Amino acid sequence: MKTIVYSQTGPSSVLRLVDRPLPEPGPGEVRLRVVVSGVNPTDWKSRSGATSSLAFPEATPNQDGAGVVDAVGPGVEDLAVGDRVWTCMAAQGRPTGTAQEHTVLPADRVTRLPDGVSFDVGASLGVPAVTAHRALTVAEDGPSRLAPGALAGRTVLVAGGAGAVGNAAIQLARWAGATVVTTVSSPTKADLARAAGAHHVVNYREGDPAAAVREVAPDGVDLVVEVAPAQNAALDLQVVRPRASIAVYANNGGDEVRLDVRPNMVTNARWQFILMYTMGAQALAAAAQDVTAALRDGAFGVGEEHGLPLTRFALADTAAAHDAVEDGVVGKVLIDVG
Template sequence: MRAVVYTESGDSSVLELVEREAPEPGPGEVRVRIVRAGVNPTDWKFRAGGMGKLAFPEIVPGQDGAGDVDAVGPGVTDLAVGDRVWTMLAQHTRPGGTAQELVVLPVANVAKLPDAASYDLGASLGVPAVTAHRALTTSEDGPDRLAPGALAGTTVLVAGGAGAVGNAAIQLARWAGATVISTVSSDEKAVLARAAGAQHVVNYRDGDTATAIRDLAPGGVDLVVEVAPAQNLRLDLGVIRPRATIAIYANNGGDEVTLSVRETFSTNARFQWVLLYTVGQEALRAAAEDVNAAVADGAYGVGDEHGLPLHHYPLERTAEAHAAVEDGAVGKVLIDL
């Protein structure tokens, strides 16, 4: 089978297309024939050495993918050969991710793909959708699961609504009944955030962002899905209501934040850090179930019409796909197998 591998940290040039023997599933595992693989910022950050030294001598990148089960190991009863599926955290504790034709994974890292969903959509779930689900379900006064009406009466502020996680957060929050405000950096990105479902979009490069958000939510927002805390935390503290949650899932714009103790005390705010690798299996499974329900309801999609343009690369151009994500491609980068 064909696989893309790297054996040392570095830029995208360390990626190499090779032939490898097809792996066999063990107890509690399935083998998935990947049709489409997703590329996330974590993929190039792992490859570049930003997450520490390599965990294995040879690594196939890729957390997310979609395809068909083509073999099952002993004890597997929930999945069968021929099932269409999508993956979560495929490369987290294993050397083999989704940038290969066949990948073996524990059943806990695989979810059935709803009948109406494309492989493009399946490969775009994983990291973005599960991260967004976690960010939306950890509030003191909010739900721990998403469903229609679960966020009714809630105002959610999504920073960076044109990004993959921001897009997912908008779609899931709207499906669950929230009012969504999104901040963006351009008119073009505003179009994408609105296509995802945001009722209100604020260009933070035009005028006073805090005033614009407060005009839309005079009582303050209930929940912030934050991608750039170093840049936005003072803004967030200025627009939340008491007991709101600021869910932080990335460090865009800097690694350090400064908090005013008095200012933060006054909000009774909750800061929720979101990193999928340590959220636990219960949270991952809840997210997979709820995301699948949104997809089955037709409330979650990809492509221009859903505010998430798709960019396709063949497997042999995986290095270009990584470089595109690293360079800030707007939308979702996919690898076609």
């Protein structure tokens, strides 16, 4: 089978296309014929060595993907050959990501795709959708699961609504009944956020963004999905209501955050930091179930019409796909494998 591998961390040039034997699933595992592989910032950061060292003599990148189960190992009962599925964390603690024609995964990292949901959608879930789900379910007074009506009567502020996690947060929050406000940096990104379903869009480079958010939510927002805490901490405290949660999933704009004690104390603000890889099995399972329910309801889509433009590459061009994500391409980068 064709696979992308690297045997040392570094720039995208360490990636190479090779032939490897077809792997066989062991107990509790399934083999996935990959149709589409999704690329996230975590993929190029891991490959570069920025966030981790290489734990295996050879590794295949990319955490997310979608395809068809074509073999099951002993003890697997909930999945069968022919099932269309999506996966996340394919390469977490393992050398076998989704940038290859077949990959072997633990069965609990694979979730069925509902009928009619494309492989493009499936490969775009994973890191963004699971992270967004977690961000939307950590509030003190909010739900621990998402479903229609779970966020009814609540206002969610999504920072960076044109990004992949921001897009997923908008779509999931809208499905769960929230009023969704998002901040963006340009008119083009504002159009994408509206296409995702945001009710109100604020360009933070114009006027007074805190006043604009407060105009929509005079009593304050219930939850912030935050991509840039170093830049936005002061703004967040100006717009949250008492007992609001600020869910931080990235460090865009800086690694250090200064938090003033008194304003946070007065509002009983909760800062919740999120990393999918240390979330825990219960949170991961809940996200997979709820995101799949949103798919069944037709509440989650990809492509420009859903606010998430797609940029495609061939498997042999995985290095260019990684470079596109590292360079900040807007939307989702997908690799056509199958």
